[in-house]
Amino acid sequence: MKKIIYIIAGILVAASIAMIVIYNNKKVSPEIPQTASPEIPSLPPSTELAEKGQAAIPTDQGSVIINDPYKKALTVVSGNAELLNTDSYVIVYLGELKSFVITLYGADLNDSRNIAEQAFLESLNIDKDAACKLKITLAVAPEASKSAAGKNYGLSFCPNGKPLPAN
DSSP states (O other), X not given: OHHHHHHXXXXXXXXXXXXXXXXXXXXXXXXXXXXXXXXXXXXXXXXXXXXXXXXXXXXXXXXXXXXXXTTTOSEEETTEEEXXXXXXXEEEEETTTTEEEEXXXXXXXXHXXXXXXXXXXXXXXXXXXXXXXXXXXXXXXTTTOTTTTTOOOOOTTSTTOOOOOOO
16 A cells, blocks of 8 residues: 555656646747837827818828818718719729729820829828828729720829820
């Protein structure tokens, strides 16, 4: 009987030692210091922006403050806001992508582009430099020109802007 007690006691001691070794050898991941994301001091808090009817759109070059596209939208469907709709252009804000689409419909594409770009700047209350920071697709509707459709021409005054083909 003493042998069984010694065996059980030995097993308990071995198990205890094993548990202590395992516990002490656990790898403790080093604490990674949390760095606060840099805040842009010039941006007002979002509540202040909302009170002014504005919104901050994040870009690769910092946020751009614009008139809130939802405030004066003609329609809003699935987070997409139709900002302006005329015979010569339509401007839509794609909420999930935080980008804009300008589609030209006019007979004179260059004239339609100039008018649409000016209306875009005025509706968002931004200048050309701020507009060039935003994600914008400027396209031609197939009804206006099948040969020009299907391409992104960008804003004419931005570095990525491309000339429209002649009608």
